[in-house]
Amino acid sequence: MALLSGTPFNCAVVDGDGPPGLTGITVVTRAKAPAVVVEGEWPGVAPVKAGSAGPTGSPWVDSNGWKIRLAQAREPGRAVWVQLKTPEAGQEVNRLLAMADAAWCGARWVVDFGDDLARGLAAGNDRAKGQWERLVRAAAFFEQHCGRQALAPAARLGVLSSYAGEDEFLAEEVLNLAARRHLAYRVLVKGEALAAESLAGLQAVLYCDTAAPAKGVLAALEAFVRGGGLLLARRATVAALRGATPTGESYPRAVMYKLGRGRIAGPKHEWDDPYLLALDAHLMLSKRNDLVRLYNPGLLLPQVTSDGKRTVVQVVNFAGRGSANDVVLLVQTKFGEAVFVSLEHPEPRRLTVQREAGRTELYLPAFGIYGVVELR
């Protein structure tokens, strides 16, 4: 426990009473953690199983971002901790990536020493000490760069669901797959009502659930559509929105309706494929509305947060090592200057803004696991 002294770590999660004599460290049991605890997968590229591939044939990236964002939406204001399952056999255990995958969403990873690191540290092994020192530096870095910058996620798509019961799988997978598409989303948890401000700034809402929502939510959705928004919803909800008239537009998997100044996309066939649902939401919203885009993305995933004055683009590299290619970030937001820091190079670097042919792009310096661009 002496290892924790002088580090950003201020809480130990233990299974029993914990060791005596700790000062400056809060000791809690798992059951009494002062946070919502999310059980996640080890982030990174999933081990390839024979004969399996993602829907696009691309490597399958495991990230806990959507689980964290869902937990935050369910219990606003509460801290979220991520506890990772035991890695699968053969899976690479990259603890810095685990920390980054929690931190970029404003959560904290409950550091898991594992048998190897715990034994190494107990034995005073130099390699283990080196690993621990890197984790300590990373924790300090993320406290500085993610804690302060945990602004509201910027998005043009809201994903609304109870995220429970029969609707849980589809809605959660949509979040998961939207992130993989680099499609920014806002998690909207269904209740009895839906505040108008929760839809502010959105251009589209995907309501995943089978049943029509409660009257208060339906009224908010109707107002959103009448004001010019796009709603993707199932048949029961479309039927409940009176006044919607078919437009006759051709779309492979949707029947389009007009209501006020907005549009509704109802299903031609019942939704059962979250991949296609995330794809359709992205296409109907149109990629021209993407907040940011990465060129030569490899296994990078971006996340955009903003408070209206300041926009932060965080990028996690799930390959866990530097990209072989130059990475370019296309930005739709107007800004004056762009500053970049990464886990490996925490000193801020001002980026040269490339403005050509109507595009605003930033060439990102090489980084291994985590980089963040602040647009001021």
Next chain:
Amino acid sequence: MACLSRRSALQLVGGGVVAGRAALQAAATATVAVARCRTYGAELAPTMAKMFDQLGGLAGMVKGKTVAIKVNMTGGATWRLGTKPAELTHYTHPATVGVLIDQLGRAGARRVRVLESAFQTGEPLEEFMYESGWDVAALGTAAGRVEFENTNNLGKGSKYVRMAVPGGGLLFPSYELNHSYHDCDFLISLAKLKEHVTAGITLSMKNMFGITPCTIYGDGSPKDEPSEDPKGGRGAVFHNGERQPAKIAAAELDAKSPRDAGYRVVRAVVDLCAARPVDLAIVDGIETMAGGEGPWCGPGMRHVAPGVLVAGRNCVSTDAVGAAIMGFDPITGRGRPPFEGCDSTLELGEARGLGTRDLKKIEVVGTSIREVLYLFRRTAGA
């Protein structure tokens, strides 16, 4: 000879000059326009207009017609060579697309369709273009009626169209294609001036390889009926012949033919150029890349700026001139640059009667090959 030195290349392309313009015109079976064009800026539109005039004028070709433009957007929408936007290396540049659409509209084209089989996706072509960073709205308003279609699946059509190869084909007797290649009166192959790791060069002929839908010819297409969600590239069917296309399509002519990509891909290209002839071939060599057809081709790929446009009514002859501009002898065949590992699309195309690759029989108008020669492979003698 690893490839042509500058001196050799000049000797090769100088033949036409020595023969004299009158003699060449008498012998010519094709006309190809070549123009110096350094940028995609203001000089582009007048340069292209002049080239089309040199070929007889666009109005005579397209007035009242539905015109399809097959562009080259090979590879993923977000893949780049270094930081360069794809249109400066391996994609047709949207400026050439926009100028062409505008001039087709002015020439009286009834409708213009921009076509490409977008890599590993069946999403609308406009979305693929947005993802690449293109201004689709500008293209869509460049003429009166402009449409876009991703031909990697059915697109906006209700069924695929079987297009037979006259004379029976070299690899397949016919190809199942998106309706847009059939429902057009005039087809333009708007290609890029590039080398190709499998086919040696990729110009207006090889650009046609991309008209095949991966829902049928893709690595992940079902065995029987095509899926509307294209998966994978065309490696298994066309490159190495590991599998046949979905059963909706005709099977390969000879299942015992070589499973060698250098044999197969070029034959498919020639088949496709015969099944759906190119009415106008345009090759964008203003800025492009050398070493291969895309950033995935490994080390040694580099951005280059030959500053040239090539256009002609015959795809074999246009590509022959393009190859000569790149410093390659269009008469050469397998085993010689750039066809070290493959047969020549130019040779096969000529043998199939699609056009001549013999520079002595091609009238080059505008700028001479000599003036725009740009060696894609530098040699000691260059």
